[in-house]
Amino acid sequence: xxxxxxxxxxxxxxxxxxxxxxxxxxxxxxxxxxxxxxxxxxxxxxxxxxxxxxxxxxxxxxxxxxxxxxxxxxxxxxxxxxxxxxxxxxxxxxxxxxxxxxxxxxxxxxxxxxxxxxxxxxxxxxxxxxxxxxxxxxxxxxxxxxxxxxxxxxxxxxxxxxxxxxxxxxxxxxxxxxxxxxxxxxxxxxxxxxxxxxxxxxxxxxxxxxxxxxxxxxxxxxxxxxxxxxxxxxxxxxxxxxxxxxxxxxxxxxxxxxxxxxxxxxxxxxxxxxxxxxxxxxxxxxxxxxxxxxxxxxxxxxxxxxxxxxxxxxxxxxxxxxxxxxxxxxxxxxxxxxxxxxxxxxxxxxxxxxxxxxxxxxxxxxxxxxxxxxxxxxxxxxxxxxxxxxxxxxxxxxxxxxxxxxxxxxxxxxxxxxxxxxxxxxxxxxxxxxxxxxxxx
Amino acid sequence: xxxxxxxxxxxxxxxxxxxxxxxxxxxxxxxxxxxxxxxxxxxxxxxxxxxxxxxxxxxxxxxxxxxxxxxxxxxxxxxxxxxxxxxxxxxxxxxxxxxxxxxxxxxxxxxxxxxxxxxxxxxxxxxxxxxxxxxxxxxxxxxxxxx
Numbered sequence: 001x002x003x004x005x006x007x008x009x010x011x012x013x014x015x016x017x018x019x020x021x022x023x024x025x026x027x028x029x030x031x032x033x034x035x036x037x038x039x040x041x042x043x044x045x046x047x048x049x050x051x052x053x054x055x056x057x058x059x060x061x062x063x064x065x066x067x068x069x070x071x072x073x074x075x076x077x078x079x080x081x082x083x084x085x086x087x088x089x090x091x092x093x094x095x096x097x098x099x100x101x102x103x104x105x106x107x108x109x110x111x112x113x114x115x116x117x118x119x120x121x122x123x124x125x126x127x128x129x130x131x132x133x134x135x136x137x138x139x140x141x142x143x144x145x146x147x148x149x150x151x152x153x154x155x156x157x158x159x160x161x162x163x164x165x166x167x168x169x170x171x172x173x174x175x176x177x178x179x180x181x182x183x184x185x186x187x188x189x190x191x192x193x194x195x196x197x198x199x200x201x202x203x204x205x206x207x208x209x210x211x212x213x214x215x216x217x218x219x220x221x222x223x224x225x226x227x228x229x230x231x232x233x234x235x236x237x238x239x240x241x242x243x244x245x246x247x248x249x250x251x252x253x254x255x256x257x258x259x260x261x262x263x264x265x266x267x268x269x270x271x272x273x274x275x276x277x278x279x280x281x282x283x284x285x286x287x288x289x290x291x292x293x294x295x296x297x298x299x300x301x302x303x304x305x306x307x308x309x310x311x312x313x314x315x316x317x318x319x320x321x322x323x324x325x326x327x328x329x330x331x332x333x334x335x336x337x338x339x340x341x342x343x344x345x346x347x348x349x350x351x352x353x354x355x356x357x358x359x360x361x362x363x364x365x366x367x368x369x370x371x372x373x374x375x376x377x378x379x380x381x382x383x384x385x386x387x388x389x390x391x392x393x394x395x396x397x398x399x400x401x402x403x404x405x406x407x408x409x410x411x412x413x414x415x416x417x418x419x420x421x422x423x424x425x426x427x428x429x430x431x432x433x434x435x436x437x438x439x440x441x
Numbered sequence: 442x443x444x445x446x447x448x449x450x451x452x453x454x455x456x457x458x459x460x461x462x463x464x465x466x467x468x469x470x471x472x473x474x475x476x477x478x479x480x481x482x483x484x485x486x487x488x489x490x491x492x493x494x495x496x497x498x499x500x501x502x503x504x505x506x507x508x509x510x511x512x513x514x515x516x517x518x519x520x521x522x523x524x525x526x527x528x529x530x531x532x533x534x535x536x537x538x539x540x541x542x543x544x545x546x547x548x549x550x551x552x553x554x555x556x557x558x559x560x561x562x563x564x565x566x567x568x569x570x571x572x573x574x575x576x577x578x579x580x581x582x583x584x585x586x587x588x
Binding site for chain 2: 150152153155277281282283350352354355356357358359360361362363364365367395
């Protein structure tokens with residue numbers, strides 16, 4: 001049995017038991033039980049939608065505190081390119097990267113640079129024969145998990161290429177080991193993350209046994225520390241990534257790096273779902289590539305970022321105008337290929353969490369029962385029962401985790417009929433008393 | 442909506458209107474959802490989704506309206522469409538890739554490439570078409586669940 005780790009968790013004290021998150025969750029993974037939200041572990045894909053929607057900030061993403069880097073003798077930061085869009089009036093990426101060194105890291109390796117290699121790996125994959133089209137980017141872990149849960153028949157379409165974060169971690173580590181002649185276990189490699197799903201991927205990698213990253217620190221956690229440094233620091237020349245890699249922070253960045261035309265770049269998990277449904281129907285069978293990012297605007301819209309994603313997008317566009325580094329060469333990519341594991345080692349398994357029963361026959365029976373219950377429910381999808389819709393309540397009842405009386409309308413009906421029954425009973429007098437005047441009123 | 446008395450058979454019918462592109466695809470979406478909850482193998486679901494979608498879209502584009510009936514048993518998935526016309530003149534020709542009678546307006550929407558029936562045939566274990574010009578068409582697609 002697979003053990004589930006999730007970055008997205010609930011702060012019990014802050015949860016008011018409202019229905020905002022259950023309605024927004026793309027995998028119907030949340031219920032309200034006894035006045036508090038409960039996340040169904042098997043279904044949660046760590047997309048962070050509930051974090052964004054919760055008005056009480058009761059949904060949180062657990063990431064590592066900055067102190068987690070301390071036990072390591074050497075500390076390497078892997079900043080996601082989304083970090084670059086978080087700061088006002090900064091024209092030089094080096095200022096941002098240098099500030100990471102000033103808050104405790106010894107080395108910085110831009111994930112954007114690794115993304116350039118990934119672009120080349122994807123290009124190569126696209127040329128392979130017998131590919132299930134469209135090839136779906138594996139970069140967004142929430143989307144990959146969404147496919148595991150809701151679109152298992154599209155698992156074959158996912159590019160079997162490691163994420164820029166994993167490539168960055170491998171390169172950063174090996175370069176540091178060579179340069180300073182130190183051993184791997186002395187080095188801690190930490191991703192500076194805009195996203196909860198990446199944290200989950202470090203603990204529970206998809207398509208691999210173990211992550212090359214030691215932990216993830218949220219952009220929000222170090223935001224104020226960086227702001228303090230950035231104002232005064234003298235930038236060191238650390239920036240190596242080109243425009244191609246940095247653009248991965250925003251939607252369409254990955255696609256535009258591939259030099260292809262027949263692609264779709266979709267952002268926002270609910271938009272992604274709509275496009276995946278079209279692919280299921282074979283409507284997009286001529287498409288070569290699908291870039292699908294869970295957050296609106298791409299990674300700059302991640303739940304652990306500070307800045308509005310449109311503002312961040314604009315900043316990144318302006319920042320990269322100043323960047324004149326050239327993208328990694330194909331020759332260099334060839335060398336890197338020999339050095340790192342760039343292909344996913346394990347197959348990505350489906351998660352059969354939607355099915356009602358192990359046997360098809362029993363599942364059909366339950367489905368019919370579910371339908372009967374659904375027909376008796378009001379169909380308002382109000383969420384008061386704690387399930388996101390009447391259909392899910394019917395499903396929960398069939399699965400034995402809810403009851404029809406959880407529906408306030410059903411309960412009212414029942415109370416009404418009980419009350420009527422009581423009136424009826426109260427009218428009945430024993431035969432011995434028949435004919436007596438009732439003086440109670 | 443489910444009329445079948447046998448407790449391990451599901452039968453649902455979806456009315457499909459001619460030219461209704463707003464609701465086009467609803468029946469196949471619901472079908473997919475059902476198949477996933479029943480726990481049908483993903484590869485079979487993929488085939489059933491494509492066939493069901495093509496059949497539904499055919500009703501929207503080519504027919505004067507009709508019904509899509511989904512029948513799920515533990516061993517097979519049957520998708521049957523029944524329409525009220527106009528009927529297919531030459532079934533063999535209709536099965537040919539690239540042959541279409543779709544209107545320009547449908548083709549502008551990206552439908553009517555003449556791939557509907559051939560696609561269905563590729564996805565199904567059996568396709569049966571009974572049609573009479575001037576009356577209507579009954580299309581029956583059978584896909585084995587592998588159970």
